[in-house]
Amino acid sequence: MNGVTGRMGYRQHLTRSILQIREQGGVLLPDGTRLGVEPVLVGRNEDRLREIAQRHQLQHWTTDLSAVLDDPSIDVYFDAQVTAQRPAAVKNAIAAGKHVFTEKPTAPTLAEAVELASLAREAGVVAGVVHDKIYLPGLVKLRRLVEEGFFGRALSLRGEFGYWVFEGDVQPAQRPSWNYRAEDGGGITVDMYSHWNYVMENLLGTVRAVTAKAVTHIPVRWDEEGLEYRATADDAAYGIFEIEGGVIAQINSSWAVRVHRDELVEFQLDGTLGSAVAGLRRCVAQQRSQTPRPVWNPDLPATEQFRAQWLEVPDNADLDNGFKVQWEEFLCDVAAGRPHRHDLLSAARGVQLAELALKSSREGRRVEIPEIAL
CATH class of the missing domain: 3.30.360.10 (Dihydrodipicolinate Reductase; domain 2)
Incomplete structure (x- = not known):
């Protein structure tokens, strides 16, 4: 989870979505089993990351995004950074084979947003954009x-x-x-x-x-x-x-x-x-x-x-909370290996x-x- 030190990334995505999903025992899948979630906090401010991790008793946090993307145990990359920094990070996540869930706009320009959608489709990863409203x-x-x-x-x-x-x-x-x-x-x-x-x-x-x-x-x-x-x-x-x-x-x-x-x-x-x-x-x-x-x-x-x-x-x-509901829908799609209905092409249309x-x-x-x- 990259960008959780920001207001939206912290409040809506970490505390009101992922941590609540974890507390309820994971995402309930159609076959009755549950998909567990464990966040890894990523950002540039080491002190802020450490403080958030300690507050919520989280074990995993780092300022090294490259190391996280190289970790085969991590399945999903989430991005809540400022828009200008998003395309490069999402592109690297797709290249690393991670499923991608991101805030919007996905990029500052249409050309960059379309490129991200094309790369995700070619890589065959499940990619989604936050459509919270x-x-x-x-x-x-x-x-x-x-x-x-x-x-x-x-x-x-x-x-x-x-x-x-x-x-x-x-x-x-x-x-x-x-x-x-x-x-x-x-x-x-x-x-x-x-x-x-x-x-x-x-x-x-x-x-x-x-x-x-x-x-x-x-x-x-x-x-x-x-x-x-x-x-x-x-x-x-x-x-x-x-x-x-x-x-x-x-x-x-x-x-x-x-x-x-x-x-x-x-x-x-x-x-x-x-x-x-x-x-x-x-x-x-x-x-x-x-x-x-x-x-x-x-x-x-x-x-x-x-x-x-x-x-x-x-x-x-x-x-329920709209951010949490979409997170659950996206993670169900990841588990099933099917496209998310709000994909990066829909994000490109917004840009x-x-x-x-x-x-x-x-x-x-x-x-x-x-x-x-x-």
């Missing part, structure tokens, strides 16, 4: 409604994501400073469009075209040492996406917005027979037969409580969407998205 309870429920035909013909998807990230002068920023430097691989388009691509694919289908505007609303920020720096990466992106079948999606992503929503991300899917709004955990829906008949009258105050007109979609299942969205923003035009061929 579609494992969230809210989006699991939304997908269930799609599969049940609740929406009829889907018309549009609207997404709102973001929150105010402090500049770092008076209050510390909640995100690392490299996120706001393009030269270090930062930018909300690069970060979030890899998510939005697989969310739209999972709910509705392939994205065929994009029209986007990426902007830097906050031009000056302060880093972890309190030093002022110029933000060279976009901190907000406003996108329109054309999905196969004629569905139009609009997604606003911003680190310079104050939240007036129930959750930090919400998606509203509208169809001819019904609509639903999903967040991280909740999902509410409104059928056509239960849809009120609002009338526009700006001369009178609103008398309808619009939020109260929607019905809660129940869990109807044990919806492609981000690249073409930035191209759309620079050139001020709609950009069609070609199919990627390996």
Whole structure:
């Protein structure tokens, strides 16, 4: 596990996924047996690795990635490093015959992301990319409604994501400073469009075209040492996406917005027979037969409580932590020797969407998205 000293790698992947899987006795396989897991922590900060290992009573940690990749007892390589360092490490892991599970974006450029997907396919290893958003309870429920035909013909998807990230002068920023430097691989388009691509694919289908505007609303920020720096990466992106079948999606992503929503991300899917709004955990829906008949009258105050007109979609299942659920699915695929459904090609499509969205923003035009061929 490379990159567990970072917030996401430590919290979601190590403590809330792998250590919990280990504590429950491993991954339950279809034949009733269990696949055990034992993490080996890898990183560049020896002191931080030692501290994490001691805290969780883990025996195996190292700063020598090459030695780990040469170890025949290790089956899976996981990467949660910063994006710029990921391609070389994943490439070496594939060359060493390791199965690969990685955070996204898988690479800074589409060419590098496609190369990784091609190398994994040629090597015959099981390769997967973290698609955590579609494992969230809210989006699991939304997908269930799609599969049940609740929406009829889907018309549009609207997404709102973001929150105010402090500049770092008076209050510390909640995100690392490299996120706001393009030269270090930062930018909300690069970060979030890899998510939005697989969310739209999972709910509705392939994205065929994009029209986007990426902007830097906050031009000056302060880093972890309190030093002022110029933000060279976009901190907000406003996108329109054309999905196969004629569905139009609009997604606003911003680190310079104050939240007036129930959750930090919400998606509203509208169809001819019904609509639903999903967040991280909740999902509410409104059928056509239960849809009120609002009338526009700006001369009178609103008398309808619009939020109260929607019905809660129940869990109807044990919806565990999304990162852990995908880890279990991936490890089952490793045990069975079958491809993971969220492979490195799906990750490459996310990188492609981000690249073409930035191209759309620079050139001020709609950009069609070609199919990627390996």
